[in-house]
Amino acid sequence: MDLGLDFGTTRTVVAQADRGNYPVLSFPDEHEDAHDHVPTVVADDGGGLVFGFDALAAARRGAPLLRSVKRSLADPGVTAESTVWVGERELPLLDVLTGFFAHLREAVDGALDRSSGDDAPRTVVGVPARAHSAQRFLTLEAVRRGGFDVVGMVNEPSAGSLEFAHRQSRSVTSRRDHVLVYDLGGGTFDASLLRLDGTRHEVVESYGVERLGGDDFDALLARLALERAGTTRAALGTAGWADLLDEARRAKEGLTPQTRRVGLEVADGDGGTRLVTVDVADFYDAATPLVERSADAMAPLVALLPAATDGEELPGVAGVYVVGGATSLPLVPRVLRARFGRRVHRSPLPSASTAIGLAIAADPDRPFSLRDRLSRGFGVFREREAGGQVSFDPILDRGLLTPDPVAPGDASERLTVTRRYRAAHSVGWFRFVEYAGLDAAGQPRGDLAPAGEVLFPFDPALQGEGVALRDAPVVRREHGPLVEERYTVDPAGVVSVEVVDLDTGYRTVQEVGAGVR
Ligand SMILES: Nc1ncnc2c1ncn2[C@@H]1O[C@H](COP(=O)(O)OP(=O)(O)OP(=O)(O)O)[C@@H](O)[C@H]1O
Ligand SMILES: [Mg+2]
Known part of the structure; x- marks a missing residue:
């Protein structure tokens, strides 16, 4: 049993290595609807902590919810003694994370129809490319304590390059042997430049922007909805704003390239809600600078490419591989194509690309080797x-x-x-x-x-x-x-x-x- 585990800020995704295929595990919510992820959230249900879909269900009943717990790990001062708040309770970060991974282990056993007594699955875990030692160590420790046998840790964008090579090995040639991985997740943007030499993947350089991701799109859309409703964030209060962000995320995830207008429910202050309509063009106008910012952030990587001989764009690059759930927003590939041309390839499963790459890394029979670099x-x-x-x-x-x-x-x-x-x-x-x-x-x-x-x-x-x-x-x-x-x-x-x-x-x-x- 070999698994790739992508512990994301908003979603945790698990893929399995199965005879050269890398299926993504699916997990049921409380209505038994299947999802390709477990939400990375924790709630205090009164009796104790609950995780994932159970936590979302508890939050709907009023339980305090902790989102984005992964961000606490990126804090430069984080140690094994660090704590986090779940509602009114201050709890050790390591315990909260361990609880989350123990829940995930149970969910994995359920998805694979294993019994929980079975051996801990061999697992490769992802980590942001710029993660410091404490962040790596605590992630590793919590995943282990949760019941996984961690055999390796791979930087998230490097996993994206393994998935690219698995799917698109034919686009890599001796003249075009570099891959730029563009990973826009829920809360972070990561980019890596890799060189592929036969089956060997070598990271040339990685770069990232903390706090740039799909959450920012949600906030922009929520603000436009507020404007249309003629109200303010202060009038909504903290809980109302959180609800509106959820609503914005739902609306955003439903957008297709054809969508012209999108409706959102905004609280009206009298205990009811009001439906407002936002033009997708306005939303995209507001969001374009964010996408441009992520593309700008790749400049230091582009500068490392071999010199162009005939003025070609991105010389030596087999593909700009676009992964991460936030790239499902049709605006993102559109802006990237305008900037980088037709070598932009979107992963067919952008939300699962990292987990699939990690499962490839976990596969004892994988044809690729991977050499990364210290990012600090x-x-x-x-x-x-x-x-x-x-x-x-x-x-x-x-x-x-x-x-x-x-x-x-x-x-x-x-x-x-x-x-x-x-x-x-x-x-x-x-x-x-x-x-x-x-x-x-x-x-x-x-x-x-x-x-x-x-x-x-x-x-x-x-x-x-x-x-x-x-x-x-x-x-x-x-x-x-x-x-x-x-x-x-x-x-x-x-x-x-x-x-x-x-x-x-x-x-x-x-x-x-x-x-x-
Ligand atoms: N269909 C969709 N359209 C637009 N956005 C989407 C869609 N599906 C998911 N997203 C967005 O993708 C983001 C989550 O992406 P992803 O799962 O790659 O992040 P993560 O791995 O949890 O976070 P990170 O990599 O930053 O730690 C969220 O902002 C979510 O709203
Ligand atoms: Mg991610």
């Missing part, structure tokens, strides 16, 4: 000069090529970096960070995420159990021990660090970024 740099601040000065060491550069994310457990495939030096202090204080880039002075800049810290006793007198290193004075010492720091990136992109005193053999190992072991 990883470095350490070390204390110098008896605690008075701090120096930064960028250990793993952004853009380093990583091993196949579903490597069969071969440790030699892992990316490892070591540092060896004579320690000059009694205690080493390492503060790890993940960074988006370095400035000219070699210091990390912009978008910095703390990735944990390690205190290490260089003084053998402090290398015992229960020594409070935090309170020990940091002093300079002559003839300190030879120390080795060993950094390893596992196939999921999680960095771990081992610090060893090579003289005494004392060592510390830590998976940085999450504080869970």
Whole structure:
């Protein structure tokens, strides 16, 4: 049993690898209507937490609902101790996520007609390309705790390229060997440029915009409906606005290229509703700048393409592969075709493309290999000069090529970096960070995420159990021990660090970024 699990901001989709086919699992709602996803939502039903379609049903009965829980994971300060609010209750994020994946495991067993006692299914999980270590680690941990055997983690847009190659391998030639993946989901936009060399997929570069997705279209349509109804968001109140957003999403998802006008129910303030009509042309006018923004965001990737010989557009590109549920809005492929021409291909199943690509990655017989890159740099601040000065060491550069994310457990495939030096202090204080880039002075800049810290006793007198290193004075010492720091990136992109005193053999190992072991 090999599965691809796409944990989306709004929808979670699961596909199965089945003898070279990758069917998408379908899940029943409370009316037993089948859907190709489980809504990524949690509600507090009074008695406890409920998830997916049960949560939506509970919310209709008035239970508080938490949407977009995946966004909490992207918070740069997220740890295993982070909490989220479901209505009035503050709960550990990891528990809420674990509950969601346990619910999903049950739903998967139901969809596949397995019994829940069966072995945990082998699963490859997707993660946003720019995810930091803590985000990767907590996702992995929650999926595992929920009852899946996670064998790998693949960046979402890279999964899109596997699906493209599976469907359209003939459009890839030696002259056109690049694929641009354009992924517009519910809440995020991701793009990746990949080079396909035979069966080998190599990520050239990824890029993303947090908070750009289908949710923004819903908000635009809801605002137009408010205008037509002659009312305001403040007049609707929080719950009324949430209802209107739901209504807008429903209306948006029903649009076809032929639709001219769309009707929405807006609360009228007297407990009733009023039907208003919005011209689709007005909605598209309002939404076009958003789509243009996503296309603009691909510019840094387009700039990396080989030089054009005959002025052709997108030289070397076999296809701009358009995936993500939000690209079902007819406006999106229209704007992209106007910009990028006829090489724009929409996935036949844009909402499921990532899950299908992940199932391909999980398939032990897949004909493709995949090499991704670190989308963030990883470095350490070390204390110098008896605690008075701090120096930064960028250990793993952004853009380093990583091993196949579903490597069969071969440790030699892992990316490892070591540092060896004579320690000059009694205690080493390492503060790890993940960074988006370095400035000219070699210091990390912009978008910095703390990735944990390690205190290490260089003084053998402090290398015992229960020594409070935090309170020990940091002093300079002559003839300190030879120390080795060993950094390893596992196939999921999680960095771990081992610090060893090579003289005494004392060592510390830590998976940085999450504080869970
Ligand atoms: N037929 C449709 N027409 C227009 N939009 C649609 C349609 N079907 C789904 N969507 C939109 O797609 C979005 C969800 O896309 P998708 O499932 O790819 O996102 P996700 O994976 O949950 O989120 P992310 O990738 O951002 O984490 C929602 O905004 C939804 O309204
Ligand atoms: Mg997605």
